[in-house]
Amino acid sequence: MKNYIVIKCGGSILDKLPPSFYNMIVDLQESTCWQPVIVHGGGPLISELLEKHEVKTTFMSGMRVTTPEVLEVVEMVLSGSINKRIVSSLQRAGGNGFGFSGIDGGLFTTELMEDRSLGLVGKVTDVDVKWIEMIASQGSIPVISPVGGNKKGDTYNINGDVAAAAVAAALKGELCYISDINGIYIEENGQTKVIHEMTNVEAEAFIKNEDITGGMIPKVRSALDGLRAGVSRVGIVNGMCSSSLSDFLKGKVAGTKIIVDREGSRVG
Known part of the structure; x- marks a missing residue:
């Protein structure tokens, strides 16, 4: 039986990913070990279109504040343009x-985030994995747009990192965030370097100390949520390197691996 690997592709890197990245995803699909599932974002294109239509957009802790006007553009970009671009x-x-x-099909059950200042931003409370399993059983790669709804028919914008963690937890699979950097950079002793392995305690401390900021905050916090919910392994790797994802899956040093707490953390 194949293991699920949920691959989150951020909107900032989608236009940069080389053809070799998609070749690697197809190779994983054709292997006997892995079933890839892609969850994507689309932030830059959403911002570009909002600006074009003169719709104001703001962010809080790396998450987009979503008004009804913003949501209309979000759904159009994510479920339309970006989703089909990845499929192609x-x-x-x-x-x-x-x-x-x-x-679609009630894949996500969602509800509003507790922080209502974010507007129409939802969190995933349940993932109906039968749809993913059915698509995978037919030899296809599921490509999921992070827009969800509730039983009343309300639609919510979902942070792609949060959605990916929820999908990975529901599938009891592994999770890897694809970025355009080599992992999480932290300044130590006056030098900036990649942290190749980080615990939940270290991650929270780095966020508190503002070593981790902006869009990396929801990425790291969703990774921790995923681990607590049963995701076996989480990584953040550079998609511009064609071997980074496969190296991560092989257990080699690649990007940043986030794990549960252990003794001897670098920060308190």
Whole structure:
């Protein structure tokens, strides 16, 4: 039986990913070990379109404040343009992608975040994995847009990192965030370096000390949520390096691996 690997592709890197990245995803699909599932973002294109339509957008702790006007653009970009672009890239690599959103088939059950100042931003309370399993059983790669709804038909914007962690936890799989950097950078003793392994305690301390800021905050916190919910392993790797994801899955040093607490943390 294959293991699920949930691959979160951030919007900032989608236009930069080389064809070799999608070739690697297709190779994983064709292997006997891994079933890839892609969850994507689309932040830069959303911001570009909002600016074009003169719709104001702001962020809080790396998450987009979503008004009804913003949500309309978010859903159009994520479930339309970005989702189908990834499916097409997989097809060019010889694979078969199947694109859908968290609304379709009730894949995601969502509710508003506790912080209502974020507007129409939801959190995933349940993932109906039968849809993912059905698509995978047909030899396709699920490509999921992080838009969800509730039983009343309300639609919510979901942070892609948060959605990916929820999917990985529901599938009892592994989780890897694809970025355009080599991992999480921290300044220690006047030098900036990649932290190749980080515990939950260290991560919270780095956030508190503002060593981790902006969009990396929801990424790291969602990774920790995923670990607590049963995700076996979480990594943040550079998608511009064609071997980074496969190296991570092989247990080699690649990017930043986030794990549960252990003795001897670097920070308190």
